[in-house]
Amino acid sequence: MTPLLDVQALTKRYGGRIGCADVAFTLYPGEVLGIVGESGSGKSTLLSCLAGHIAPDAGQVMFHTRVEGPRDVLRMSEPERRMLGRTDWAFVHQNPRDGLRMRISAGGNVGERLMAVGARHYGEIRAQALDWLDRVEIAGERIDDRPAAFSGGMQQRLQIARNLVTGPRLIFMDEPTGGLDVSVQARLLDLLRRLVRQMGLSAIVVTHDLAVVRLLADRLMVMKDGHVIETGLTDQVLDDPQAPYTQLLVSSVLQV
Amino acid sequence: MTEYNFAYLDEQTKRMIRRAILKGVAVPGYQVPFASREMPMPYGWGTGGVQVTAACLTPDDTLKVIDQGADDTTNAVSIRKFFEKTAGVAVTERTAEATIIQTRHRIPETLMRGDQILVVQVPIPEPLRFLEPSEVETRKMHSLEEYGLMHVKLYEDIARHGEIATAYAYPVKVEDRYVMDPSPIPKFDNPKLESAALQLFGAGREQRIYAVPPHTKVVSLDFDDHPFDPSKAPHPCALCGAEGSYLDEVITDDKGGRMFVCSDTDFCADRRREGEAA
Numbered sequence: 001m002t003p004l005l006d007v008q009a010l011t012k013r014y015g016g017r018i019g020c021a022d023v024a025f026t027l028y029p030g031e032v033l034g035i036v037g038e039s040g041s042g043k044s045t046l047l048s049c050l051a052g053h054i055a056p057d058a059g060q061v062m063f064h065t066r067v068e069g070p071r072d073v074l075r076m077s078e079p080e081r082r083m084l085g086r087t088d089w090a091f092v093h094q095n096p097r098d099g100l101r102m103r104i105s106a107g108g109n110v111g112e113r114l115m116a117v118g119a120r121h122y123g124e125i126r127a128q129a130l131d132w133l134d135r136v137e138i139a140g141e142r143i144d145d146r147p148a149a150f151s152g153g154m155q156q157r158l159q160i161a162r163n164l165v166t167g168p169r170l171i172f173m174d175e176p177t178g179g180l181d182v183s184v185q186a187r188l189l190d191l192l193r194r195l196v197r198q199m200g201l202s203a204i205v206v207t208h209d210l211a212v213v214r215l216l217a218d219r220l221m222v223m224k225d226g227h228v229i230e231t232g233l234t235d236q237v238l239d240d241p242q243a244p245y246t247q248l249l250v251s252s253v254l255q256v
Numbered sequence: 257m258t259e260y261n262f263a264y265l266d267e268q269t270k271r272m273i274r275r276a277i278l279k280g281v282a283v284p285g286y287q288v289p290f291a292s293r294e295m296p297m298p299y300g301w302g303t304g305g306v307q308v309t310a311a312c313l314t315p316d317d318t319l320k321v322i323d324q325g326a327d328d329t330t331n332a333v334s335i336r337k338f339f340e341k342t343a344g345v346a347v348t349e350r351t352a353e354a355t356i357i358q359t360r361h362r363i364p365e366t367l368m369r370g371d372q373i374l375v376v377q378v379p380i381p382e383p384l385r386f387l388e389p390s391e392v393e394t395r396k397m398h399s400l401e402e403y404g405l406m407h408v409k410l411y412e413d414i415a416r417h418g419e420i421a422t423a424y425a426y427p428v429k430v431e432d433r434y435v436m437d438p439s440p441i442p443k444f445d446n447p448k449l450e451s452a453a454l455q456l457f458g459a460g461r462e463q464r465i466y467a468v469p470p471h472t473k474v475v476s477l478d479f480d481d482h483p484f485d486p487s488k489a490p491h492p493c494a495l496c497g498a499e500g501s502y503l504d505e506v507i508t509d510d511k512g513g514r515m516f517v518c519s520d521t522d523f524c525a526d527r528r529r530e531g532e533a534a
């Protein structure tokens with residue numbers, strides 16, 4: 001099987017300091033990769049580099065495109081990359097306000113990507129928006145409400161619907177459950193897990209919450225000071241951590 | 257007359273503006289930046305239009321100035337006087353007699369000819385402005401033809417009002433490429449953007465000039481199941497009886513009395529003269 005994403009020697013420096021260095025991994029279709037590490041370990045830098053939000057200094061990111069096969073995302077032209085960003089890719093921000101248009105109704109938010117790729121039939125756009133609101137457990141009657149009137153958990157679910165409506169194959173998630181209380185977190189994780197399985201999505205989830213990766217991720221990458229220090233199957237890494245830092249990380253989780 | 261250069265602006269400035277106009281004509285609908293000058297009137301009074309008019313005027317031209325369809329409102333009168341004084345050109349209120357027409361908020365009802373130029377005053381040239389506040393981002397969206405957001409606005413209109421409620425400054429796509437704000441003309445005037453005359457748009461404060469050359473394709477954006485509708489008030493003109501012209505609602509007393517009259521005063525007066533003659 002060809003990997004969906006093949007990353008080689010990805011490096012990003014902020015002047016003399018390292019953002020992330022020499023990161024390499026492969027992601028296969030349908031697989032969920034978790035990236036964990038403490039604040040400042042380079043997780044978000046790595047995710048931004050992968051998603052094309054910031055330009056890395058070195059390395060390559062090969063994405064298996066639908067039409068042309070493997071292409072290096074970093075060497076694509078900007079229109080191509082932006083097109084990828086609203087069709088085959090999705091990006092779920094930690095703060096839903098960064099990923100939603102707060103002054104536009106829920107339906108408009110979900111429909112935006114459809115209209116961006118050329119949908120011009122109001123009735124069909126609306127029907128798809130309703131379908132997706134239902135799939136992320138938002139009542140259809142709220143379709144014309146603005147996200148500002150939604151709770152934090154609903155906003156996050158709306159952001160997910162808005163991203164998944166064009167049927168992407170790869171979804172980047174930056175702390176998708178950050179800032180939500182535990183019961184809402186649990187429902188969101190349930191939802192994410194179901195959607196990922198149903199749609200056969202590949203996902204890269206950045207988080208500092210080990211419970212999130214335990215539930216979602218198939219494989220795990222542990223980062224510290226910009227370097228990847230340990231990789232493996234999620235259960236293997238969490239149950240039998242090898243690197244001293246990973247051991248520290250796993251033992252730092254509070255037991256209730 | 258001797259104390260002003262012809263049409264107020266100096267020759268170098270007029271050349272600079274003409275270069276921007278030529279570029280605008282070459283790339284229909286594209287907003288060309290230009291070094292807008294301080295004019296002897298406040299921003300919002302048509303400084304962009306005045307500069308474009310000044311750059312286009314020749315001593316043989318006949319100028320007409322329209323403000324909201326009328327020739328006798330403050331803005332129209334003062335701009336007309338301005339060019340009478342600084343350029344000494346002939347002025348007129350008749351659309352058919354003018355060679356250059358500067359306008360605010362309307363396109364004349366009388367069909368324009370190929371030897372005429374329409375100069376439109378524009379307050380905010382960027383159609384995406386209220387959807388995307390960043391200028392860097394909107395320029396990128398124009399260059400990459402990413403116009404999905406424009407339809408999000410129309411979607412919101414339908415979701416909220418049951419129809420596309422945008423009644424003026426209705427976005428258009430020019431020659432299948434650039435999405436353009438036709439300035440705050442009523443959407444009733446949008447079909448007239450496909451014209452035999454050259455149409456120039458000047459935004460003084462925002463420092464942009466753009467153009468729709470004669471016979472350029474101009475399509476109002478819409479949805480397949482909510483097509484564009486150039487609506488107007490469902491009345492005939494109370495003065496001239498015209499059925500197909502854009503109407504102003506005029507309040508006549510404080511008891512709810514009102515009348516609908518043509519917003520294009522020259523068109524209305526013309527029809528009444530013809531009516532009396534017949």
